[in-house]
Amino acid sequence: MKIWIKDPLAVFVGEHEQPPKRGILIEDGVICELLYAEPDQFDATMDASNLVVLPGLINTHHHFYQTLTRSVRSAINRPLFPWLEALYPIWAHLREEDIRLSTELAAAELLLSGCTTAVDHHYIVSQEVPDPFSIQVETAHSTGIRAIICRGSMSLSQKDGGLPPDSVVQLDDDVLQESEAFIRKWHDPKPGAMTQVALAPCSPFSVSKQLMLDTANLARREQVLLHTHLAETEDENTFCLTRYGQRPLDYLEEVDWLRATTWLAHGIHFDQAEIERLGRAGLGVSHCPTSNMILGSGLCPVSDLEKAGVRIGLGVDGSASADSSNMMQEVRQALLLQRLHAPPEAITPERALTWATKGGAALIHRDDIGAIAIGRQADLAFFSLDELRFSGAEDPLSALVLSGAYRAKHVMVAGDWLVTDYQLTRLDEHALRNAHNEAAKRLLSRAFC
Numbered sequence: 025m026k027i028w029i030k031d032p033l034a035v036f037v038g039e040h041e042q043p044p045k046r047g048i049l050i051e052d053g054v055i056c057e058l059l060y061a062e063p064d065q066f067d068a069t070m071d072a073s074n075l076v077v078l079p080g081l082i083n084t085h086h087h088f089y090q091t092l093t094r095s096v097r098s099a100i101n102r103p104l105f106p107w108l109e110a111l112y113p114i115w116a117h118l119r120e121e122d123i124r125l126s127t128e129l130a131a132a133e134l135l136l137s138g139c140t141t142a143v144d145h146h147y148i149v150s151q152e153v154p155d156p157f158s159i160q161v162e163t164a165h166s167t168g169i170r171a172i173i174c175r176g177s178m179s180l181s182q183k184d185g186g187l188p189p190d191s192v193v194q195l196d197d198d199v200l201q202e203s204e205a206f207i208r209k210w211h212d213p214k215p216g217a218m219t220q221v222a223l224a225p226c227s228p229f230s231v232s233k234q235l236m237l238d239t240a241n242l243a244r245r246e247q248v249l250l251h252t253h254l255a256e257t258e259d260e261n262t263f264c265l266t267r268y269g270q271r272p273l274d275y276l277e278e279v280d281w282l283r284a285t286t287w288l289a290h291g292i293h294f295d296q297a298e299i300e301r302l303g304r305a306g307l308g309v310s311h312c313p314t315s316n317m318i319l320g321s322g323l324c325p326v327s328d329l330e331k332a333g334v335r336i337g338l339g340v341d342g343s344a345s346a347d348s349s350n351m352m353q354e355v356r357q358a359l360l361l362q363r364l365h366a367p368p369e370a371i372t373p374e375r376a377l378t379w380a381t382k383g384g385a386a387l388i389h390r391d392d393i394g395a396i397a398i399g400r401q402a403d404l405a406f407f408s409l410d411e412l413r414f415s416g417a418e419d420p421l422s423a424l425v426l427s428g429a430y431r432a433k434h435v436m437v438a439g440d441w442l443v444t445d446y447q448l449t450r451l452d453e454h455a456l457r458n459a460h461n462e463a464a465k466r467l468l469s470r471a472f473c
């Protein structure tokens with residue numbers, strides 16, 4: 025069945041590419057033709073004359089479970105370390121149902137914002153929920169979103185000089201055994217994969233050095249990617265200097281993570297020499313502007329990183345630090361924040377959209393998504409400009425970013441419609457919101473009783 029996405033108002037095919045004025049042809053969930061004239065053969069059409077078409081956005085850093093702890097009074101208005109210390113004891117009370125509901129809710133929020141691929145970094149493993157990761161895989165799959173589930177871990181608790189409480193850390197050996205089993209059960213290396221696995225010890229202040237090293241070896245053996253938080257705050261620099269006598273990047277190199285299969289969340293506090301080392305090693309950085317601003321963590325020097333050869337994607341980060349999971353809003357935040365660091369002519373709407381699409385795909389080593397091009401998966405987001413905020417706009421593509429688009433009208437993943445007319449096709453938004461909201465209340469009452 026060939027579907028003709030006909031005569032779009034605008035299509036984003038890259039910063040310097042000629043848009044296909046007559047649209048896109050899709051067959052079996054894959055883009056088979058970019059149209060500069062009417063196609064010879066098609067089975068159905070979709071009128072896109074009022075729609076801006078983007079490659080589905082790729083969210084490269086998130087913590088789905090944190091949707092349950094948004095705007096918690098004891099944590100808001102704090103920087104990262106005290107913010108985490110306020111929330112860890114609450115997260116220790118997560119139950120299996122919470123993992124399912126938060127995964128569904130985050131996937132729903134992301135899809136409605138035009139995001140078609142989501143990376144989640146879960147790192148809370150407790151006696152109550154020994155395998156949250158498989159619940160995430162199965163739930164994400166049921167929503168239809170493409171998912172990269174990072175098997176997160178923490179093994180350095182307060183008694184050993186780390187930040188998290190004892191109740192949410194595991195032994196290094198258990199992490200490694202379970203990670204290997206998880207990869208073997210769920211990781212799909214093939215093009216078009218709906219589920220992939222990456223390994224993701226949480227941060228220098230919550231895992232042992234030995235676990236970082238052993239995880240790097242396991243990732244190499246199993247041919248999966250590595251992900252962690254690094255250089256997020258000055259507090260982290262101080263922690264690394266005090267505990268390890270080295271800055272975070274030296275730490276990363278010592279544990280054998282300085283490689284092209286690694287991508288970092290945040291990457292804010294690097295000096296120029298460190299930025300060049302990152303570029304030479306071919307690492308990626310997930311820029312999370314909203315989270316960085318809400319926690320006051322700092323300004324990621326994206327243009328310096330890119331100039332050095334570091335790959336850049338965007339992430340909404342945990343919904344407790346960014347307080348929402350909206351990828352389209354994150355594109356705008358990235359543009360606004362980065363214009364404080366580099367001139368407007370360097371930080372264009374097209375640049376910001378590139379980070380959220382092609383850039384994100386490069387971070388997670390996927391050449392089958394992130395672009396509207398022949399042979400890529402039909403992961404597409406359609407935005408309407410029929411709103412007051414866009415009225416009077418000349419350039420439709422720029423208007424999405426500059427006027428603040430936040431909800432896609434239609435979204436397709438691998439050729440399947442997951443959002444039509446602003447509504448989720450596989451989930452009941454109202455029922456999900458009610459169930460999730462109740463679960464969040466129960467989680468807080470368990471934590472504080």
Ligand SMILES: [Zn+2]
Nearest residue numbers: 253289341342
């Ligand atoms: Zn994070």
